[in-house]
Amino acid sequence: MMNNQPYKAVIFDVFGTLIEIKNSQSPYKKMMKWLKQQGRKPQPNDAAMIMSLDGDFETIASYFGYQLPVSLLAEMNTALQHDLEHMHAFEDSIPMLIELKKLGYKLAICSNAATPYGIQAQHLLPPLDAYAWSFKVGFNKPDPTIYQHFLNQLECQPNEVLFIGDTQIADVDGPQKLGMAARLIDRKNGENLFDVLKPFFKNKNHFLS
Incomplete structure (x- = not known):
């Protein structure tokens, strides 16, 4: 137009x-996969919700009503650091x-x-x-x-x-x-x-x- x-x-x-x-590690997908394993049914607006909340992994997880295990949080932070370092x-x-x-x-x-x-x-x-x-x-x-x-x-x-x-x-x-x-x-x-x-x-x- x-x-x-x-x-x-x-x-x-x-x-x-x-x-x-480059080669995104998608840490938020890791969190959503874990939430699904806990019995939470994925919702169509989950991704939109994550991107409209101003906060860290724990803040977002608590919004969904969960507390992230230490091992998963460490894995997500490693994936996030990878993504930030490979962003250009x-x-x-x-x-x-x-x-x-x-x-x-x-x-x-x-x-x-x-x-x-x-x-x-x-x-x-x-x-x-x-x-x-x-x-x-x-x-x-x-x-x-x-x-x-x-x-x-x-x-x-x-x-x-x-x-x-x-x-x-x-x-x-x-x-x-x-x-x-x-x-x-x-x-x-x-x-x-x-x-x-x-x-x-x-x-x-x-x-x-």
Whole structure:
């Protein structure tokens, strides 16, 4: 979807868009597997619940009504440390963010993420104008509340915003329902941010033209 008005802001999903985790050990999946072994029936919104709670493993487990055994907690912390150490920005992410900022665009990230992943990701990326982390907002994409969070911070109207992400429902369908332009990025097939952004800014007289 193209927009005849000039964009004022570009919003990015984080994981799979700006940042990747090599061989993720998925510690929260370990916890959910253990909970299932205790007799708890998995719920469709379990993953969303984990990403909307601001807390550590014990806090999240207690929300579900359980106390984690010491051995499992140690295993999860080891898996988490692995993921944080193997988290890095895609080669084009930081240069693109810096260039867009120089060109005068407001920049934000909007991500469904558990607390430690969001904190580490924010350390890896340059300072931006707004942040809509699910664990801070208390809602996950595609709930309109999380999109409205960064719109309010940026003081932008939806039609002034371009959203980039790697998930159809969360990063395209959700933003478009509010009136934003949105585009998928396919990192798995080698697509980069330049590929995605160029069509939207082809009339601009700068490096994207």
